[in-house]
Structure formats: structure tokens, C-alpha cells
Amino acid sequence: MNLKFLVAPLVLSGLILAYAEEPSNLSQYIGQTHPPLKDGLKEESGNVIGDPIDNTMYSVALISSGDLQMLWLESSSSRNNKGQAIWKVLDVIAAPTYGKDQTLVIGFCKIDDKSDPEVVAVVNYEQDKKYFNKIIKAWRANRTKGKFESITPKGVSCWNESYGE
Numbered sequence: 001m002n003l004k005f006l007v008a009p010l011v012l013s014g015l016i017l018a019y020a021e022e023p024s025n026l027s028q029y030i031g032q033t034h035p036p037l038k039d040g041l042k043e044e045s046g047n048v049i050g051d052p053i054d055n056t057m058y059s060v061a062l063i064s065s066g067d068l069q070m071l072w073l074e075s076s077s078s079r080n081n082k083g084q085a086i087w088k089v090l091d092v093i094a095a096p097t098y099g100k101d102q103t104l105v106i107g108f109c110k111i112d113d114k115s116d117p118e119v120v121a122v123v124n125y126e127q128d129k130k131y132f133n134k135i136i137k138a139w140r141a142n143r144t145k146g147k148f149e150s151i152t153p154k155g156v157s158c159w160n161e162s163y164g165e
Helices: 023-029
Strands: 010-013 042-048 057-065 068-079 085-094 102-106 109-111 114-116 119-124 135-142 147-151 156-159
Touching: 023 068, 023 085, 042 102, 057 085, 057 102, 068 135, 068 147, 085 147, 109 119, 119 156, 135 156
Parallel strands: none
Antiparallel strands: 010 102, 042 057, 057 068, 068 085, 102 119, 109 114, 109 156, 119 135, 135 147
């Protein structure tokens, strides 16, 4: 199952990520296309962000290479002969390090109560809350610029996929 097409927001719980490579080395992935991923790379999860812009879909994917965890901002405007979207890497950042009581949310966040699918955030996990309001760090996967941008966590909240279970 391709996780890029999940409708529900993606929440990675209990995963501890580490910076294992200098950010300057991450640029080697920019411009690559997949599938297939190059040897040694594995897609851990991902989510399409927002509606297509000019017939182009955008995604944020969590990719691993050994101990290295990365967030890739990708675009797709074509499909291969199997009908799979062909993703092109636009930008890469080292995935953030966070603790066991925190989680990474890709998409389905809000800023000042307005939905903003470009937001990616590390949050304090609170199972009994419908929205995570304790945001540790946040980024915008800017589809127009094709870049990740660090943003203030002030006013950011993200939907708790596990709420009510």
C-alpha cells in the first residue's frame, strides 16, 4: 500500500529520529526521481500535502538510509507504466530528533485555526486531545518555492489521528 495516498493525517508515534549526516550532504538527493528508490533508501511513511497545483501533486516523505532519517519535499506530475506517481525530490532536511512522548505530524495542521496542509510539526503527544497544541518545532513544506522553511510554532495545532480510539 502506498502511504502517499492516505487520506487520514500521518502521525508517527514513538519513533526516535537522529541526525546521522551533515545537512550539506543531503543535497545529493535533490532532483532524484522515484520509484524505485536508490539502493539503501527506504520510505518509512509519507503524505500528499494539499490539493494539486497546476496538475502537480506534492508530498512530504520520511526516508531512511541506514541511521539517517530525512524529510523529502517532492512533486509529481506524471505516472509510470504501472500507474504509480513518479516523484521528484525538491528539497531535503534532516528529520528532527524528538523524544518518546513526542511525535511527528505531516500535514493536517492548522495555523491560527486555519487549515494549512504544508505544515510539518514535532508535537508533544497527548492521547486525550483532539488537537496537539504543544508544538516543539514546525516547518512549512512550501510547494510554491519547493523548499522546507522553518516557521514559528506559535498558533500551530495538529490533528491527533488517534483521538477517540
